[in-house]
Amino acid sequence: MKTIAENLIQKGSFWLPRPATQIAHDVDTLFYTILWFSVAIFLAMFIIGLVFVVKYKRTSTNTKAEKHVTHNNVAEILWTVIPLILLMIVFWWGYQDYLKLSVAPPNTMDIKVTGKKWFWSFNYPKEGINTLNEFVVPVNTPVRLIMASEDVIHSMFIPNFRVKKDVIPNRYTTVWFEASDIGIYQVFCTEYCGDGHSSMSAILKVMSQADYDRWLQSNGEDTDTPLPELGKKLYTAKACNTCHSIDGSVKVGPSWKAIYNSDRQMADGSSVKADDNYIRESVVNPQAKVVKGFAPVMPAYAGLLSDREIDAIIEYIKSLK
Amino acid sequence: MSLENNSGKNFMEVAKGLKSWLVTLDHKRIGIMYLLFVISAFFLGGVFALLLRFELLSPNQIAFTAKQYNQLFTLHGAIMVFLFIVPSIPASLGNFLLPLQIGAVDVAFPRLNLASLYIYMVGAVFCFLSLYLGAVDTGWTFYTPYSSTTDTSVISITLGAFILGFSSILTGVNFIATIHKMRAPGMTWFKMPLFVWSLYATAIIQVLATPVLAITLLLLIFERLLGIGIFDPALGGDPVLFQHFFWFYSHPAVYIMILPAMGVMSELVTTFCKRNIFGYKLIAFSSIAIAIISFLVWGHHLFVSGQSQFAAMLFSLLTFLVAIPSAIKVFNWLSTMYKGSITFYTPFLYFLSFMFLFCIGGFTGVFLGALSIDVHLHDTYFVVAHFHYVMMGGTVMAFLGGLHYWWPKMFGKMYNEGLAKTSCLLVFLGFNITFFSQFIMGSKGMPRRYYSYLEQYQPYHIASTIGSWVLAVGFFLMAGYLIHSLLRGKKAPSNPWGGLTLEWHTTSPPPLENFDVKPRITHDPYDYENMDIPNEKGMLK
Numbered sequence A: 001m002k003t004i005a006e007n008l009i010q011k012g013s014f015w016l017p018r019p020a021t022q023i024a025h026d027v028d029t030l031f032y033t034i035l036w037f038s039v040a041i042f043l044a045m046f047i048i049g050l051v052f053v054v055k056y057k058r059t060s061t062n063t064k065a066e067k068h069v070t071h072n073n074v075a076e077i078l079w080t081v082i083p084l085i086l087l088m089i090v091f092w093w094g095y096q097d098y099l100k101l102s103v104a105p106p107n108t109m110d111i112k113v114t115g116k117k118w119f120w121s122f123n124y125p126k127e128g129i130n131t132l133n134e135f136v137v138p139v140n141t142p143v144r145l146i147m148a149s150e151d152v153i154h155s156m157f158i159p160n161f162r163v164k165k166d167v168i169p170n171r172y173t174t175v176w177f178e179a180s181d182i183g184i185y186q187v188f189c190t191e192y193c194g195d196g197h198s199s200m201s202a203i204l205k206v207m208s209q210a211d212y213d214r215w216l217q218s219n220g221e222d223t224d225t226p227l228p229e230l231g232k233k234l235y236t237a238k239a240c241n242t243c244h245s246i247d248g249s250v251k252v253g254p255s256w257k258a259i260y261n262s263d264r265q266m267a268d269g270s271s272v273k274a275d276d277n278y279i280r281e282s283v284v285n286p287q288a289k290v291v292k293g294f295a296p297v298m299p300a301y302a303g304l305l306s307d308r309e310i311d312a313i314i315e316y317i318k319s320l321k
Numbered sequence B: 001m002s003l004e005n006n007s008g009k010n011f012m013e014v015a016k017g018l019k020s021w022l023v024t025l026d027h028k029r030i031g032i033m034y035l036l037f038v039i040s041a042f043f044l045g046g047v048f049a050l051l052l053r054f055e056l057l058s059p060n061q062i063a064f065t066a067k068q069y070n071q072l073f074t075l076h077g078a079i080m081v082f083l084f085i086v087p088s089i090p091a092s093l094g095n096f097l098l099p100l101q102i103g104a105v106d107v108a109f110p111r112l113n114l115a116s117l118y119i120y121m122v123g124a125v126f127c128f129l130s131l132y133l134g135a136v137d138t139g140w141t142f143y144t145p146y147s148s149t150t151d152t153s154v155i156s157i158t159l160g161a162f163i164l165g166f167s168s169i170l171t172g173v174n175f176i177a178t179i180h181k182m183r184a185p186g187m188t189w190f191k192m193p194l195f196v197w198s199l200y201a202t203a204i205i206q207v208l209a210t211p212v213l214a215i216t217l218l219l220l221i222f223e224r225l226l227g228i229g230i231f232d233p234a235l236g237g238d239p240v241l242f243q244h245f246f247w248f249y250s251h252p253a254v255y256i257m258i259l260p261a262m263g264v265m266s267e268l269v270t271t272f273c274k275r276n277i278f279g280y281k282l283i284a285f286s287s288i289a290i291a292i293i294s295f296l297v298w299g300h301h302l303f304v305s306g307q308s309q310f311a312a313m314l315f316s317l318l319t320f321l322v323a324i325p326s327a328i329k330v331f332n333w334l335s336t337m338y339k340g341s342i343t344f345y346t347p348f349l350y351f352l353s354f355m356f357l358f359c360i361g362g363f364t365g366v367f368l369g370a371l372s373i374d375v376h377l378h379d380t381y382f383v384v385a386h387f388h389y390v391m392m393g394g395t396v397m398a399f400l401g402g403l404h405y406w407w408p409k410m411f412g413k414m415y416n417e418g419l420a421k422t423s424c425l426l427v428f429l430g431f432n433i434t435f436f437s438q439f440i441m442g443s444k445g446m447p448r449r450y451y452s453y454l455e456q457y458q459p460y461h462i463a464s465t466i467g468s469w470v471l472a473v474g475f476f477l478m479a480g481y482l483i484h485s486l487l488r489g490k491k492a493p494s495n496p497w498g499g500l501t502l503e504w505h506t507t508s509p510p511p512l513e514n515f516d517v518k519p520r521i522t523h524d525p526y527d528y529e530n531m532d533i534p535n536e537k538g539m540l541k
């Protein structure tokens, strides 16, 4: 997969992606606190072990254990109680931040999210905008995602925000965040959901309020990019690439290479010419005509792609000779 | 058992031929057969691991399709958990050594012991059947509703795991009875070797937790076969319920895997430091404490599944509590080296590897137990690395340590010490290269169970795959010198390491009924101060 959001590995600290919310900074503080305490204790134990191993190794003068200390109440109580206290601090600290992570403030901006094998769709209920594998939020605004799955369990993970929540069929779960930095962020599915699990990712764009308003006005649509180029973008952005190749190789679905205007064999024995209307129907209502040799598993994109986007995809498929 | 005079013959010589093994009631032979099976399972699971690591060299397809990759990691996990690691130490080393260490003739129910071996074999057959019927692609956790809907052979493998569970329960029952009833005269509870204590704690969990897994898997099978809605929301079920049921077993099962390993550690540290153990009672009781608390922490696998914040808080608290007894044990082992007289034979190198790797596993567990951090790390490679450090860095290292420690006792042969040390080093290095890189990519956001990944993660994946090759070389070397030892190895003396526990007071390999003279116990198990230290002629060249 191509890297779109650059800020996971390249930006950020050695261990963690660049934090992009206030809470993410808090989570990181605890992370590094535990890390440095662990390193210190581990090193101390390592050095003690090393000293013992060197000092008490069998030699001609040390043929027998010098002394058999079998218990020492003070030491044993200390190394029970001190770790206990440290762990209780970690516990309470982690719990407090967890509450901040999981309890959304009132007056959030709500987006409905649907997870489905293998893409994410986003619905802005007030504006009536639908997007696929990409969503946009304004910076410094608390946003809540109200999520449900249409099939198996998925999980919404935004590494830069340190948030994650399972997306479950028949139940709503929520995640909230308030992005503090404008930028492009990676969204993963982290609950194993089948063949396309690893390509079930989305992009989150955090924009200034003005840019966000402009985006809303254009109804979330990209009106600038020329059609074939837009189609190429949609091929990955709308997850068609999970199932369709463009180089002739067969994945879950048939390759798009040189299908335009060719005769397609259907499962029911008929044959259809792959013209604009056929492609449009294949996208909006894929089960209407099922290509021979494939399972009817393609999700229907009705309502998820605008007319311009469908045109763009048709133009793109045309260009694949 | 036969009445003829077997004097002078060891348990392998009293009868020969395949049949004498298949119908044997001797705990030592059953232990060795288990050993053969668990090592084969480890080999197979390892091959799957190598294949999937190979595929991950590049985010693009190299050798396998997404579906095949998913099947590979499922089989790797399922085989390693159900066929290898759960039975590994208790069923193989435990079976062989438990009666020896408590001075008994056999386990309490020898027939039941053989039955559990056969049940294990039947379970294994069902697991492998799944390979032919369309290998499962659900992950070893079989989460619903994915597992209720996938077209692969979920029923066969869950049935396999269900049957394997019975094998595990029966071994547990047998061990509990044996420990209560078969101890030699003079062996009070606090004179038992710590390996026995750990087997006891393990057996308790096996008997109490495994039925829950069995019922869960059965419900899953019912749902798939009969369409009764239990977990599948399409039928009105609740998918998260499955996760609760599953982890109610599988978290205690983590301790089924690690407790026997901890027992092995106590044996290794005393013998190779020639010193009485530090804090015997604390170690024994902490095994029991772990067994009890381990039943109450399953919810820490569900911190992001939508369970209530209150439940999450309780599970996080209990999770931190269960860490304490493990920490205590580590401190006690460390202290046992103090003022000892340490020799560095291969088993002790595995002891040291365990200490190093298990500590890293433990410390990274603290990150995962902290609620806010777990939200970020859950289902990433950080978790994968964490449990490999605990399960492989812990249990497998202890298993290998135990195998090298008791190998002369079991087979009456020594192995090549130099090669064994080289192999231990390779395994240690390979392990760290493979899994440490996974910590970093995990906390950087790389999700687990990903066939493909963002290009930016590739360097870490390459490092991890190279590590897996180093590991493989280490294990092939080990297979080589162990097979050589069986065929050509030098004869082993009865006590090559100068151990004190009872198994070292009989010949290598032991006679059919374990001891020529019935043992009588007067000392603590590791009382190097007051007992004559056995000579170590056999091992010092």
Ligand SMILES: [Cu+2]
Residues within 6 Å of the ligand: A153, A154, A155, A189, A190, A191, A192, A193, A197, A200
């Ligand atoms: Cu998913």
